[in-house]
Amino acid sequence: MEFRSRESVISAIKSYTISRGVDYTVYESEPQTFYAKCKEYGAGCDWLIRASLIRKKACWEIRRYNGKHTCTVVTISQDHAKLDSDTIADVIRPLVESDLLIKVKSVIAEVQSRFNYTVSYRKAWLAKQKAVAKVFGDWEVSYQTLPVWLKAMTVKMPRSRVQIKTLPVYRETEEVQGVRVLHHIFQRHRHFTDRKMKRVSLRPLAFHQSTQ
Known part of the structure; x- marks a missing residue:
């Protein structure tokens, strides 16, 4: 699987992790490499992923992948550690482009609809500010x-x-x-x-x- 940039690789990994309700720990994060393992790695789950920059193709590729998570989520949370304001900002960018005055509560509703998590008002507000900056400038x-x-x-x-x-x-x-x-x-x-x-x-x- 190929990606156009390091950011797009990490974004895809985050989205997958959030949708599955699992989490990972980053073991290596360099300009040309990203390597992560499940937080339960070695304790019931062998999930890991490594992505690298392929200079000849000018793209990023998944070089190693152990398949789906085999761990079980034992706790239910209203939020997710990887669902940060940067991730939310990328998700709501089209909404901000069409409506600069979008309400923060609408951002929270969009995140809940997309990821089935209810983020805090502060996180949603910060995500909106970042999305506005990406679209219209700082x-x-x-x-x-x-x-x-x-x-x-x-x-x-x-x-x-x-x-x-x-x-x-x-x-x-x-x-x-x-x-x-x-x-x-x-x-x-x-x-x-x-x-x-x-x-x-x-x-x-x-x-x-x-x-x-």
């Missing part, structure tokens, strides 16, 4: 480039004016000093309908949206 990087973009816009359109509104950040009931959150940005563009009349339009360019 929030912090975007925020840092925003002033440059706004300056270029006002230079290109000299009659434009930009208004940025921020809000204070509170920790419980106390305001956090030196920290504010972006609420919205308005662009004002003044143009003339004729020599005597002028019109001012004010429209939002960006805003802060709750992730609840």
Whole structure:
């Protein structure tokens, strides 16, 4: 079996492990090799897997595989150790692409439907942030480039004016000093309908949206 990258190999192994309700321990994780065994290896289960990079084919291959797990799951859990936020982010990426404002509870429902596990709110929220970053770029990087973009816009359109509104950040009931959150940005563009009349339009360019 061939895979295009190391990440796709690990993702496939994780998905199989989660669906089976079993777990594994990583014994070797290198840029060109990934080797793992069942957590019950030597105690009732001989499952192991080794994948390696094949340079001539420019792909990854499963070089050793002992077949299905023979261990028995004796405990029932609401979550799985390998069902981390990165794995969930890859799963919900298509949902984020179609709806940036998807609710965290919808992410939890999607994971439950796909894997039959109920993850915590925090894990689902973190997965959504990672999925958004993969689709639209990192929030912090975007925020840092925003002033440059706004300056270029006002230079290109000299009659434009930009208004940025921020809000204070509170920790419980106390305001956090030196920290504010972006609420919205308005662009004002003044143009003339004729020599005597002028019109001012004010429209939002960006805003802060709750992730609840």
